[in-house]
Structures are given as C-alpha cells and as structure tokens.
Amino acid sequence: MSVVAKDAVSKNKSRVYIPGFSWSWLSIPSLLVAWMLIATQFPNYILPQVWEVAEEAYDWIADGSIFGHLWASFLEEVGGFGAAIIVSIIFGFMAGFYKGFREYIVPLNGLFMAIPPIAWAPLMLIIFGIGYTTIVVVIFISAVNPMILTIMEGVLTIQGSEIRAARALGAKRWQLFIHVYLPASLPFITAALRIGFSQAWRALVAAEMIGATQGLGWMVSMGGEIGNSRQVLLGIVLIGGVSYLFERIFFRRLEKHYEVWRIQ
Amino acid sequence: MATSSHVGGDELIIEDVHFSYGSVPIFDGMSISVSPGEFLSILGPSGCGKTTFLNLLSGFLKPDAGSVLLRGEPIEPEDPHFGYVFQSATLFPWLSTVENVEFGLRMAGKLTPEQRREKAMHYLDMVGLKGFENYLPIRLSGGMQQRASLARALAMEPRLLLMDEPFGALDAITREIMNDELLRLWDELGQTVVFITHDIDEAIYLSDRVLVLNLPPRGVFKTLNNDLPRPRSGPTTRTADLFWQYKKELIDDISQVSALKKKVQAAQMN
Ligand SMILES: Nc1ncnc2c1ncn2[C@@H]1O[C@H](COP(=O)(O)OP(=O)(O)O)[C@@H](O)[C@H]1O
Ligand SMILES: [Mg+2]
Numbered sequence: 293m294s295v296v297a298k299d300a301v302s303k304n305k306s307r308v309y310i311p312g313f314s315w316s317w318l319s320i321p322s323l324l325v326a327w328m329l330i331a332t333q334f335p336n337y338i339l340p341q342v343w344e345v346a347e348e349a350y351d352w353i354a355d356g357s358i359f360g361h362l363w364a365s366f367l368e369e370v371g372g373f374g375a376a377i378i379v380s381i382i383f384g385f386m387a388g389f390y391k392g393f394r395e396y397i398v399p400l401n402g403l404f405m406a407i408p409p410i411a412w413a414p415l416m417l418i419i420f421g422i423g424y425t426t427i428v429v430v431i432f433i434s435a436v437n438p439m440i441l442t443i444m445e446g447v448l449t450i451q452g453s454e455i456r457a458a459r460a461l462g463a464k465r466w467q468l469f470i471h472v473y474l475p476a477s478l479p480f481i482t483a484a485l486r487i488g489f490s491q492a493w494r495a496l497v498a499a500e501m502i503g504a505t506q507g508l509g510w511m512v513s514m515g516g517e518i519g520n521s522r523q524v525l526l527g528i529v530l531i532g533g534v535s536y537l538f539e540r541i542f543f544r545r546l547e548k549h550y551e552v553w554r555i556q
Numbered sequence: 557m558a559t560s561s562h563v564g565g566d567e568l569i570i571e572d573v574h575f576s577y578g579s580v581p582i583f584d585g586m587s588i589s590v591s592p593g594e595f596l597s598i599l600g601p602s603g604c605g606k607t608t609f610l611n612l613l614s615g616f617l618k619p620d621a622g623s624v625l626l627r628g629e630p631i632e633p634e635d636p637h638f639g640y641v642f643q644s645a646t647l648f649p650w651l652s653t654v655e656n657v658e659f660g661l662r663m664a665g666k667l668t669p670e671q672r673r674e675k676a677m678h679y680l681d682m683v684g685l686k687g688f689e690n691y692l693p694i695r696l697s698g699g700m701q702q703r704a705s706l707a708r709a710l711a712m713e714p715r716l717l718l719m720d721e722p723f724g725a726l727d728a729i730t731r732e733i734m735n736d737e738l739l740r741l742w743d744e745l746g747q748t749v750v751f752i753t754h755d756i757d758e759a760i761y762l763s764d765r766v767l768v769l770n771l772p773p774r775g776v777f778k779t780l781n782n783d784l785p786r787p788r789s790g791p792t793t794r795t796a797d798l799f800w801q802y803k804k805e806l807i808d809d810i811s812q813v814s815a816l817k818k819k820v821q822a823a824q825m826n
Binding site for chain 1: 646
C-alpha cells in the first residue's frame with residue numbers, strides 16, 4: 293500500500309517539477325532570440341545581429357585592445373570603490389558609536405544620495421581634467437554615502453547585552469571592537485560592499501562616457517559618436533556582464549555567507 | 557565539597573551601598589556579606605532591583621556611596637574573578653558553541669589555542685553539551701543555550717558566579733533539571749554563587765541562604781537561613797517538611813512585598 297502511495301506522489305511531482313531544471317535557464321536565451329528577431333527588421337549598421345557583435349568582440353580580443361579598456365575601468369573601480377570602503381567603514385562605525393556624529397552626518401548622506409552621481413562629473417572635469425582622478429572622485433561620491441548608512445545601521449543593531457557579556461568575559465576596549473563589533477556587523481559590511489559596488493560601477497560607466505579616453509563607458513559613447521552600433525552593443529554586454537559577475541555572484545555570495553547566523 | 561557554608565572570612569562584602577537611577581533611589585544603605593563557597597539566592601518580585609544589585613556586584617554599575625569588595629578589592633566588569641550568566645542567553649550568534657565557551661580564554665590570551673579548546677570541551681562536557689560544540693547558537697534550544705552560557709562563564713574558572721534569573725525562560729521540567737546540574741557543578745567546583753530568581757522553589761532548593769528584597773529603596777526584607785541538608789535531590793528535598801515550611805514563609809514575605817508594591821503604585825496614580 294505505502295509503496296503504491298509513494299509512487300503516486302513522486303509521479304505527480306515529476307509532472308510539474310523536473311529536478312535540476314529552473315526557468316532561469318530560459319532568461320538569457322529568450323533575450324538573445326528576441327534580439328535576433330528584432331534585428332531582422334533593421335539594417336545591420338543600425339541594429340547588428342548577435343553574431344556580428346560576437347565578431348566585433350573577436351576583433352577587439354584579437355588585437356588586444358579590449359584588455360586595455362577593461363583594465364582602465366577596473367583600476368578606476370578599485371580606486372574609487374576602494375577609497376569608499378575605507379572611508380565608509382570609519383565613518384559608518386563612528387556614526388554607529390556616536391549619536392552626535394550620527395545626527396550630523398545622516399542629513400549629508402541623504403543630500404548626496406539625492407543627487408545623481410553623474411551630475412558631479414562636469415564639475416570634476418573642470419577641477420581635475422579628463423582622466424583617472426575625475427572618474428575616481430565621481431565613483432567615490434556615489435558609493436560612499438549608501439555604504440556609510442548601511443554600516444551605521446549594522447552597528448546600531450548590535451545588542452547591548454552582547455557587549456556586556458563580552459566585557460564580563462574580560463574583553464578590553466579594542467578586543468570588543470575586533471571580537472564583537474566587527475563580526476556582529478559583518479553581514480552589514482558585506483551588504484554595504486554589494487550596494488557600494490553596484491553604485492560605483494554605474495557611476496563609473498556614466499563618468500567614463502563624459503570624462504575619459506578609455507574604459508567600457510568610453511567604448512560605448514565613442515561607438516555612438518562614430519556610428520558603430522556593434523561597438524556600442526559590445527560595450528553594453530561587457531558592462532552588464534562584469535556587473536552581474538561581481539554583484540550577483542561574488543558579493544551576494546559573500547553576503548549570504550555572513551548572514552547564516554542572523555536568520556532566525 | 558562546597559556543602560559547608562559560612563567557613564573562613566568573607567568573600568564578598570557589600571557595605572552601605574547607595575544607588576539611584578537619576579532621582580529614583582534603588583538602594584539606600586544596603587549591606588550584605590557573602591562567605592566563600594556560599595550559595596546565596598536573592599528573591600523578589602520584578603522591579604525590586606535584583607538585576608541592579610547584580611550589576612553593582614559586577615561593577616557594571618558603580619554605587620553612589622558605599623563599597624562592594626571581592627576579597628577586599630573593588631570589582632571591575634573585566635575582572636576574571638567572577639562569571640556572569642545573564643537573564644537571557646547572550647551567546648555570540650556568529651560563533652559556534654565551543655568558540656563561545658572559549659571566548660573569555662581567548663580574551664585573556666594566556667593559553668594556546670589547543671589548551672583553550674581542551675578546556676572549553678571539558679566544560680561543555682560538564683554541562684552536557686558534548687556533541688553540540690560545532691552548532692551555531694540559533695540551532696540550540698533555550699535550555700541548551702543557557703547551559704552553553706553557563707559553560708562559558710565556568711570556563712573562566714571564576715571564584716564568584718553571578719546568575720541573573722538564568723532559568724527564568726525555561727519550562728518547569730527543564731528548570732528542575734538545570735537546578736540539579738547547577739548544584740552538581742557547584743559541588744564539584746566550589747565557587748561562591750549569587751543567584752537571582754523570582755521562583756520560590758528554585759531559591760529554596762538551591763541555596764544556603766535566601767534574601768528577600770523589598771521594594772526599592774528599602775533593601776533586604778528578610779533573610780532565611782536554609783538548613784535543608786545537602787546533597788539535595790528533587791524527590792527528598794522538595795517533599796521535606798522543612799521545604800514546605802520555608803516555602804510558606806517565603807510566599808508570605810513575597811505577598812507582603814507585592815501588597816506594598818500595589819499600594820505604592822496606587823499612591824503614585826493619585
Ligand atoms: N537603566 C535604568 N534606568 C532607569 N531605571 C531603571 C533602569 N534599570 C532598571 N530601572 C528601574 O529600577 C527598578 C529595578 O529594576 P531591576 O533591577 O531591573 O529589577 P528586577 O531585576 O528585580 O526586575 C525598576 O523599577 C526599573 O524600572
Ligand atoms: Mg531583572
């Protein structure tokens with residue numbers, strides 16, 4: 293009896309659920325199919341086909357020029373986002389610890405977050421000229437504010453009882469910081485990293501379109517100016533791909549890893 | 557064996573302690589002394605200042621006047637001489653159970669990692685948590701979390717153990733089991749214990765002496781010297797005539813304090 297019943301259940305399940313299958317496998321292929329169908333309606337110098345963009349990619353890889361642009365964007369991201377990490381950890385913890393500093397800085401964060409980062413680009417161009425510094429500054433401004441707020445929230449959630457328990461176990465001031473405040477806020481720090489990375493990347497691309505002579509954003513804007521839609525699309529694919537790889541895969545995993553003990 | 561109390565000099569002396577939260581006085585000249593190895597329970601309805609008292613003993617709060625001395629020395633929260641088990645389990649949720657128990661030893665930094673682990677495992681075993689050392693606290697039940705908290709305090713090998721309603725959140729059966737375990741550990745290790753509870757049975761079952769706290773800032777309402785023989789065990793101790801006699805006395809004391817509380821609250825309303 294029970295064997296029959298079990299069988300019936302598993303058969304029933306297999307009708308709606310194939311193990312290992314997820315509808316997400318359809319997302320990218322369906323997008324490519326749609327692109328190909330739409331592209332048939334346009335001359336290829338306006339909307340090129342998927343394989344024509346792939347050929348374009350091959351050319352850029354073959355002559356090595358793609359790597360220079362990727363590297364340029366990467367260095368800018370490291371500079372701006374790296375500085376934002378350091379500053380947001382310091383300011384985020386200070387805002388969490390000191391009420392006065394929190395009251396002072398939160399309105400400033402809100403104000404800066406209300407301004408789209410690209411609006412700073414022309415000013416930075418006037419101050420620093422075309423190139424690395426301008427872009428790094430724009431990235432920094434856009435990433436650091438949400439990161440400070442996220443880390444501050446994390447520090448504020450730390451329980452007074454945990455601090456007292458640690459002190460009763462003999463933890464001195466700096467030990468409290470290393471062994472309680474830091475691990476307790478790690479889930480928030482990793483969330484801040486993910487948010488900051490995506491903000492920084494958006495700002496980077498936008499800033500490169502205005503104030504750079506290389507990089508992925510420059511590839512897209514230059515492609516538009518010279519009417520090379522293949523180059524534009526290749527740039528877009530790379531921008532999305534890099535962001536997806538880091539944000540969705542690397543930083544989200546990191547965050548999940550440090551979140552385990554919070555899920556109640 | 558820590559069964560004989562009131563031997564030797566005083567371990568802990570609380571002398572003429574005054575304390576208030578802002579303008580609200582909680583203690584107005586409180587004096588108590590505790591002997592080495594004594595198991596002292598402090599009983600009282602909620603809001604009568606039990607937690608405040610323990611925080612004064614541990615140095616988290618400083619008296620406005622008077623002194624709290626452990627073997628003649630003032631106490632700081634970071635002192636390794638006392639262990640504190642809090643009202644709710646305060647395990648660090650990002651550390652495994654054994655890492656939690658090791659925490660204090662790690663802060664002290666006197667042992668190698670292997671020695672620390674060995675000691676932590678010893679105390680985990682003592683509280684019956686062997687096999688759970690790699691669990692994160694969220695995967696432990698409430699009783700297991702309090703056991704782990706106890707092991708974490710014991711691993712410091714403190715002379716004085718302060719416990720603030722440690723089993724208050726547990727069901728009656730688990731609480732009785734934990735009471736027996738605590739007595740067994742105390743018998744083995746011989747620390748001085750100051751144990752806070754609002755449960756009369758628990759106070760009688762565990763202690764050498766029970767203090768009933770009065771409403772703030774009135775201090776101690778009554779002291780009961782508990783002559784129930786040791787070793788104690790559920791079936792004999794809890795059914796002894798003396799146990800019932802103490803229980804009756806304490807119920808009477810508590811109801812007097814509670815009646816006073818109602819009267820004071822009513823007066824404040826008007
Ligand atoms: N941090 C505080 N600030 C002001 N009043 C407090 C504080 N903590 C406790 N109290 C008050 O002091 C009294 C004693 O509290 P507490 O020591 O926690 O009592 P118990 O542990 O016996 O329930 C209560 O009336 C409580 O409201
Ligand atoms: Mg309390």
